[in-house]
Amino acid sequence: MAAASKASGLDDGIPAVKVIKPGRCAFVHVFVALTFVAVPCVLLYAPRFSVPTPRRGAAGFVVQRVGSSGVVVDADEAHGGGVGPVVVLDNQVGSPCASMRNHAICCDRTDHHSDVCFMAGDVRTHAASLSLLLFPSPSAGTAAAAADEQQVVERIRPYTRKWDAFITKTIHEVTLRAARHHPDDDEPAAAARHCDVVHAAPAFVMTAGGYSHNLFHAFNDGFLPAWLTSQHLLRRRGVVLAVLGYNTRWAARFGELVAGLSSSSASAAHHHGGGVVDLVNDNRTHCFPGAIVGTRYHDYLAVDPARLRDNKTVLDFHDFLAAAYGPRAETELDRTAGRRPRVGIVSRRGRRVVENEAAVARLAASVGFDAHVINTGTIINGATPPLSALYKTVAACDALVGVHGADLTAFLFLRSGAAALVQVAPLGISLLSRNLFGVPAARMALRYEQYDVVGNESSLSRKYPPGHVVVADPARARREQGSKEWDLVEYVYLRGQNVSLDLGRFRETLARVHSWLMMQRRSALPAV
Ligand SMILES: *[C@@H]1O[C@H](CO)[C@@H](O)[C@H](O)[C@H]1NC(C)=O
Ligand SMILES: *[C@@H]1O[C@H](CO)[C@@H](O)[C@H](O)[C@H]1NC(C)=O
Ligand SMILES: *[C@@H]1O[C@H](CO)[C@@H](O)[C@H](O)[C@H]1NC(C)=O
Numbered sequence: 001m002a003a004a005s006k007a008s009g010l011d012d013g014i015p016a017v018k019v020i021k022p023g024r025c026a027f028v029h030v031f032v033a034l035t036f037v038a039v040p041c042v043l044l045y046a047p048r049f050s051v052p053t054p055r056r057g058a059a060g061f062v063v064q065r066v067g068s069s070g071v072v073v074d075a076d077e078a079h080g081g082g083v084g085p086v087v088v089l090d091n092q093v094g095s096p097c098a099s100m101r102n103h104a105i106c107c108d109r110t111d112h113h114s115d116v117c118f119m120a121g122d123v124r125t126h127a128a129s130l131s132l133l134l135f136p137s138p139s140a141g142t143a144a145a146a147a148d149e150q151q152v153v154e155r156i157r158p159y160t161r162k163w164d165a166f167i168t169k170t171i172h173e174v175t176l177r178a179a180r181h182h183p184d185d186d187e188p189a190a191a192a193r194h195c196d197v198v199h200a201a202p203a204f205v206m207t208a209g210g211y212s213h214n215l216f217h218a219f220n221d222g223f224l225p226a227w228l229t230s231q232h233l234l235r236r237r238g239v240v241l242a243v244l245g246y247n248t249r250w251a252a253r254f255g256e257l258v259a260g261l262s263s264s265s266a267s268a269a270h271h272h273g274g275g276v277v278d279l280v281n282d283n284r285t286h287c288f289p290g291a292i293v294g295t296r297y298h299d300y301l302a303v304d305p306a307r308l309r310d311n312k313t314v315l316d317f318h319d320f321l322a323a324a325y326g327p328r329a330e331t332e333l334d335r336t337a338g339r340r341p342r343v344g345i346v347s348r349r350g351r352r353v354v355e356n357e358a359a360v361a362r363l364a365a366s367v368g369f370d371a372h373v374i375n376t377g378t379i380i381n382g383a384t385p386p387l388s389a390l391y392k393t394v395a396a397c398d399a400l401v402g403v404h405g406a407d408l409t410a411f412l413f414l415r416s417g418a419a420a421l422v423q424v425a426p427l428g429i430s431l432l433s434r435n436l437f438g439v440p441a442a443r444m445a446l447r448y449e450q451y452d453v454v455g456n457e458s459s460l461s462r463k464y465p466p467g468h469v470v471v472a473d474p475a476r477a478r479r480e481q482g483s484k485e486w487d488l489v490e491y492v493y494l495r496g497q498n499v500s501l502d503l504g505r506f507r508e509t510l511a512r513v514h515s516w517l518m519m520q521r522r523s524a525l526p527a528v
């Protein structure tokens with residue numbers, strides 16, 4: 001990350017550290033809004049009862065046959081009169097957009113993390129203005145209503161960190177509006193009505209940009225929210241991903257997830273391969289029976305069933321991953337029931353490195369594990385292998401061990417209910433570690449162990465004089481920084497620290513996990 005750096009000492013007399021303006025480090029900023037976790041259920045439910053929900057006619061949009069204009073011909077679902085089964089684009093409990101009219105645009109901007117907009121009706125892309133245009137139905141309602149709709153112009157940058165101005169301004173802004181029909185307007189009506197590519201499923205606009213080079217953010221900001229916003233449509237015709245900032249690196253790394261989210265049945269006469277629309281660069285007119293722009297966001301790597309009309313949980317997301325990456329090697333694992341539990345040790349380079357990693361791997365073996373070191377290398381090096389390789393490696397593990405960092409997001413690939421995550425939390429970031437990975441791992445029914453590093457295990461104990469507050473009492477050191485707390489966290493605790501694990505103490509953690517796994521295994525075996 002190129003960064004405007006300035007040398008600066010923190011106010012506390014500790015050695016000078018490089019200070020980069022907050023906002024430059026992708027990983028640190030996930031820390032904001034921790035309190036979200038603690039919101040009692042009653043608040044989550046409240047909007048259901050307190051928000052006056054506009055109920056104007058049919059809920060959702062109607063998949064319909066639009067004959068002569070050459071658009072949506074959805075033979076399976078449309079019935080003679082042009083009115084078929086109702087498809088609700090918005091799956092959020094209590095959202096005003098869940099009951100929007102057909103041929104309408106509805107945006108929900110109430111959430112702290114993200115805006116999301118829905119377009120019900122005949123939607124066509126207009127690449128030159130990066131717009132989605134809503135065309136009136138042939139059997140248009142009253143002239144007044146049509147005129148009403150033509151006033152609507154919504155602009156949205158679809159990303160899940162709307163409180164993060166630094167990254168949000170890098171996200172493409174999409175304009176949603178009713179198509180105009182005046183001859184003197186900026187787009188020729190006749191040409192605009194022509195569809196180059198006709199899709200049978202609604203468009204789902206997401207970005208390949210933001211912090212997607214970071215595995216935590218790729219899931220937390222991107223794929224998990226995308227799934228929870230669109231999964232209810234998957235059992236129908238799904239959605240067609242219309243991607244902002246589309247690039248081949250993103251497509252190659254996350255190909256299976258992209259294919260899993262984007263409907264391949266969305267074909268028509270002129271459908272091109274891939275099932276993904278490069279919204280910025282593809283100047284053809286793509287036509288869709290509706291659109292979703294942006295995603296919902298529930299919490300760190302979270303799916304809150306109470307907010308979804310179909311009560312889906314993170315375990316359903318887990319199933320989605322398994323389907324996207326193909327079946328696990330369960331049969332192989334079953335055949336080798338007598339084998340040692342397999343632990344994957346996530347190896348980091350550069351920062352938050354386990355200095356005695358080889359000794360830790362030997363320790364794991366001596367505790368009874370089949371130990372593997374997993375080199376992910378996604379944080380420091382730009383070049384990254386397809387995620388499917390990491391998925392297969394981690395899915396075959398019974399436990400994952402690693403220092404806090406984005407690559408630990410791979411815990412999502414463990415078998416829920418049957419595997420364990422051991423997170424090593426370096427000095428000063430214990431709570432951050434627990435909130436980002438510990439809490440989500442528990443929701444995924446993993447056995448979670450957090451190993452909080454103590455002073456003499458941290459490289460900071462070599463950098464600071466004995467008894468220095470940064471090592472002796474990180475919580476106080478952070479408090480004392482006041483508004484510069486995040487500089488201390490980012491440049492000292494996150495970037496300036498390696499760990500050397502106390503093998504005696506770490507053995508206890510590994511042994512607990514090992515015996516839990518053996519117990520799981522015994523209880524899974526049929527009684528003799
Ligand atoms: C789309 O872009 C291509 C290549 O840039 C160009 O040849 C073509 O004329 C454009 N089509 C339209 C409809 O603008
Ligand atoms: C979701 O949960 C609610 C409350 O428990 C229940 O009333 C509803 O039927 C469930 N819906 C589905 C689709 O399972
Ligand atoms: C490190 O500190 C812990 C207590 O914080 C102590 O039990 C342990 O013996 C120390 N180890 C070394 C090598 O000094």
Ligand SMILES: *[C@@H]1O[C@H](CO)[C@@H](O)[C@H](O)[C@H]1NC(C)=O
Pocket residue numbers: 349350351352353459495496497498
């Ligand atoms: C941590 O270890 C890595 C790899 O050995 C090294 O490059 C880095 O300088 C170390 N950082 C600190 C703060 O000791």
